[in-house]
Amino acid sequence: MPDTSPTPDALDRATDAVPAAIFHGAGGQAVRPCTPASVTRRHVRMLDVRPGMNVLEIGTGSGYSAALLAHLVGSSGSVTTVEIDTRLARRAKQLYAAHAFPVDVVVGDGLVGRPGDGPYDRMFVGTTPPDVPGAWLRQLAPDGVLITGVRVGDLPGAYAVARITVDAHRRPAHVGIHHGGYTPMSAPGATAPLTQATGSGKPPCAIALLGARSGASAAALLAALDGKPHVEPTTAPGGSWLPRPRAFSKPPSPTVPASVSAPSTTADRMPHSSPTDS
Numbered sequence: 001m002p003d004t005s006p007t008p009d010a011l012d013r014a015t016d017a018v019p020a021a022i023f024h025g026a027g028g029q030a031v032r033p034c035t036p037a038s039v040t041r042r043h044v045r046m047l048d049v050r051p052g053m054n055v056l057e058i059g060t061g062s063g064y065s066a067a068l069l070a071h072l073v074g075s076s077g078s079v080t081t082v083e084i085d086t087r088l089a090r091r092a093k094q095l096y097a098a099h100a101f102p103v104d105v106v107v108g109d110g111l112v113g114r115p116g117d118g119p120y121d122r123m124f125v126g127t128t129p130p131d132v133p134g135a136w137l138r139q140l141a142p143d144g145v146l147i148t149g150v151r152v153g154d155l156p157g158a159y160a161v162a163r164i165t166v167d168a169h170r171r172p173a174h175v176g177i178h179h180g181g182y183t184p185m186s187a188p189g190a191t192a193p194l195t196q197a198t199g200s201g202k203p204p205c206a207i208a209l210l211g212a213r214s215g216a217s218a219a220a221l222l223a224a225l226d227g228k229p230h231v232e233p234t235t236a237p238g239g240s241w242l243p244r245p246r247a248f249s250k251p252p253s254p255t256v257p258a259s260v261s262a263p264s265t266t267a268d269r270m271p272h273s274s275p276t277d278s
């Protein structure tokens, strides 16, 4: 009987060469947040990484995804991963050194990408920014591909994964929205665990969101329940590029057009709630 099993492709080979247990731990979940290996591989496959490429990852986490990427680009390519949590960055760096994965680990806020170090053929963002920063697209090479978590609408808990391509002139060419979601990006030094927004309606109502790091999404939820328009600010560097897909339609604001972002504040850059994949 002929063998009809599919020929192993580059990602299958990378999966064999890069055991997830090294990064996730023998129990499978050594670090938090930690994206399931199958989800990581699904999104890495969508990224279409090839040998020799220059790849930027934002959100090192367990370190697994960047190790896969390093195997895919091979010795002629390069992988840089940016992590805001110094402990996770240190852990990943040690694992890469111990297991000979050529990944450059940078501690920093990935919201600005890696200015001055591109262009990148591929960018993989395993976390969800408040809005997709224009700076990321400007750091992509012609015909580059970016995969990132995105928010859907203004309500907490509405997440998806976007695959964004730019054309030969680095203009946005195509945006695909896919099932899934990544944990929201952290702001440097953000620690506040609870957000509360108080409504003006009668009877008085208040919303408390555990784990929130800003009032933005609580305010959005409250406004939706009150039937009022609400516009969230953005701190996306270079301006927000990707308009958030709306989960529901709302009446236009009488004072601020829905497409206009209010002035930014550091405290307002965090959405919250629990995405589905990480």
Ligand SMILES: C[S@@+](CC[C@H](N)C(=O)[O-])C[C@H]1O[C@@H](n2cnc3c(N)ncnc32)[C@H](O)[C@@H]1O
Binding pocket: 032, 033, 034, 035, 040, 058, 059, 060, 061, 062, 063, 064, 065, 066, 082, 083, 084, 085, 088, 108, 109, 110, 111, 126, 127, 182, 183, 184, 185, 186, 187, 188, 278
């Ligand atoms: C879901 S994990 C990534 C999982 C990773 N792809 C893996 O293979 O384990 C998201 C990571 O993004 C990091 N992160 C959150 N905000 C960030 C920011 N502003 N800049 C860089 N990294 C950030 C988190 O600390 C976390 O490690």
